[in-house]
Amino acid sequence: xxxxxxxxxxxxxxxxxxxxxxxxxxxxxxxxxxxxxxxxxxxxxxxxxxxxxxxxxxxxxxxxxxxxxxxxxxxxxxxxxxxxxxxxxxxxxxxxxxxxxxxxxxxxxxxxxxxxxxxxxxxxxxxxxxxxxxxxxxxxxxxxxxxxxxxxxxxxxxxxxxxxxxxxxxxxxxxxxxxxxxxxxxxxxxxxxxxxxxxxxxxxxxxxxxxxxxxxxxxxxxxxxxxxxxxxxxxxxxxxxxxxxxxxxxxxxxxxxxxxxxxxxxxxxxxxxxxxxxxxxxxxxxxxxxxxxxxxxxxxxxxxxxx
Amino acid sequence: xxxxxxxxxxxxxxxxxxxxxxxxxxxxxxxxxxxxxxxxxxxxxxxxxxxxxxxxxxxxxxxxxxxxxxxxxxxxxxxxxxxxxxxxxxxxxxxxxxxxxxxxxx
Numbered sequence: 076x077x078x079x080x081x082x083x084x085x086x087x088x089x090x091x092x093x094x095x096x097x098x099x100x101x102x103x104x105x106x107x108x109x110x111x112x113x114x115x116x117x118x119x120x121x122x123x124x125x126x127x128x129x130x131x132x133x134x135x136x137x138x139x140x141x142x143x144x145x146x147x148x149x150x151x152x153x154x155x156x157x158x159x160x161x162x163x164x165x166x167x168x169x170x171x172x173x174x175x176x177x178x179x180x181x182x183x184x185x186x187x188x189x190x191x192x193x194x195x196x197x198x199x200x201x202x203x204x205x206x207x208x209x210x211x212x213x214x215x216x217x218x219x220x221x222x223x224x225x226x227x228x229x230x231x232x233x234x235x236x237x238x239x240x241x242x243x244x245x246x247x248x249x250x251x252x253x254x255x256x257x258x259x260x261x262x263x264x265x266x267x268x269x270x271x272x273x274x275x276x277x278x279x280x281x282x283x284x285x286x287x288x289x290x291x292x293x294x295x296x297x298x299x300x301x302x303x304x305x306x307x308x309x310x311x312x313x314x315x316x317x318x319x320x321x322x323x324x325x326x327x328x329x330x331x332x333x334x335x336x337x338x339x340x341x342x343x344x345x346x347x348x349x350x351x352x353x354x355x356x357x358x359x360x361x362x363x364x365x366x367x368x369x370x371x372x373x374x375x376x377x378x379x380x381x382x
Numbered sequence: 383x384x385x386x387x388x389x390x391x392x393x394x395x396x397x398x399x400x401x402x403x404x405x406x407x408x409x410x411x412x413x414x415x416x417x418x419x420x421x422x423x424x425x426x427x428x429x430x431x432x433x434x435x436x437x438x439x440x441x442x443x444x445x446x447x448x449x450x451x452x453x454x455x456x457x458x459x460x461x462x463x464x465x466x467x468x469x470x471x472x473x474x475x476x477x478x479x480x481x482x483x484x485x486x487x488x
Contacts (some may be wrong), residue, residue: 091427091444091446136445136447137445137447137448137449138427138450227434258386262469281446313424313425313426332424332426332428333426334426335426335427335428336423336426336427336429336464338423338429376423379423379431380424380429380431380481381429382422382428382429382447
C-alpha cells in the first residue's frame with residue numbers, strides 16, 4: 076500500500092580521492108556537478124532529474140555508502156512515517172533543513188541490516204538539466220560519457236532481510252516486486268519498489284551488516300549499455316561483469332567500479348511492477364541465472380567485493 | 383634511452399612469480415600478465431579482496447580503505463595489491479582477505 080514514499084532521492088558515497096571520483100562520476104558516468112559545500116562534499120545529478128542533486132560524494136578513509144534517501148510526497152508524510160518507524164522501536168533522528176545543501180529536514184534511521192536511510196520531502200528543484208519545461212527538446216547537448224539519465228536504485232548486502240521487509244513493506248509502503256528463496260524457504264534477496272520500477276532498493280543476504288554493493292543509473296537502450304562498455308575500456312576503468320542481462324528484473328546491465336572501489340551499474344530496460352502484481356520468485360538453486368541470465372553462473376567477485 | 387625497469391614479484395603461498403614494470407600497480411601488472419596469484423576485486427582500494435602481506439622489498443601505496451588495512455597492519459607490511467607500487471623486487475603472501483587475525487589491534 077502506498078504510504079507517500081515517491082522515489083530514490085539521493086545517495087551519499089564515500090570515496091578515497093575526491094578528484095578521481097569527480098572525474099569518474101562526471102566525465103565517465105555523465106553526471107552534472109551542481110554544487111559543493113563547506114564539508115568538501117560534491118553534489119551531482121543526472122540530467123533528467125528535476126531535483127537539484129541525487130549523488131553526494133564525500134572524501135573519507137573508508138569507501139562505501141553513508142546513506143540513501145527517499146523523497147516523500149510532502150512534509151506531513153515525513154512526520155507520520157517517522158512516528159510509525161519509532162513505533163517499531165527504532166530510533167529516528169531529525170536532521171535540520173540545510174544540513175544537506177538546499178534540502179529540507181530529513182528523517183534518518185538505521186534499518187535492521189545496518190544501513191542508514193533517510194526520508195525527505197523538500198529539495199530545491201532546478202528542473203531537467205539543459206531542457207526547458209515548456210516545449211522541451213528531446214535531450215540536451217553537451218552531456219558527457221555514458222550520459223546517465225537518472226540515479227535509479229542501490230543494492231546493499233546485510234543480515235536481517237526479514238526485518239528490512241517488515242520496515243519497507245509494512246511501514247514505508249514498498250511492494251516486494253521480486254525475491255530469491257533458498258531451499259528452506261528463507262528469503263535471501265529482496266527487490267523492493269515504491270513505484271512502477273522493478274526496484275527502488277534491493278537487499279541480498281550476507282553475514283555482515285551495512286555493506287554496499289552498488290549504486291545504479293538508468294540508460295535508455297541496450298545500445299547505450301554497449302557504448303558504456305566501450306567507454307569503460309577506453310578509460311581503463313575497473314570492470315566487474317557485463318554487458319549482460321539479469322534474470323531478476325530482466326534489466327540489461329554492466330557493472331564496474333569507481334576509483335575507490337565502490338561498484339556502479341548502468342542498465343536499460345527491465346520489468347515493471349503494479350501494486351496488484353504477485354511477487355516474482357527466483358529459487359536459490361537458479362541463483363546464477365537469476366543474477367546473470369546469460370552466463371548462468373555468479374562470479375565470486377559479485378558476492379565478495381563490497382564496500 | 384634506458385629500458386624500463388621491471389621488478390620480480392614472488393608470491394610464496396601460491397608458488398607463482400611475475401614481473402611489474404616500474405611505476406605500475408602490482409595487481410594491474412599481474413592481470414596484464416594473465417597471472418592469478420592474487421584475488422582481484424574492485425581494483426580501487428575499497429573491497430579488500432587483494433589483501434597481501436609484503437615479506438621482503440620496498441614499495442609505496444595509494445590510499446587504501448581503513449576497513450581493510452588498519453594502521454598497525456600497514457606497519458606490519460599488509461597492503462591492498464591494487465594500490466601497491468613496487469620499488470624493488472618483492473616477496474609477498476596473498477589470500478589475506480577477511481583474515482581476522484591480522485585485524486586485531488596490537
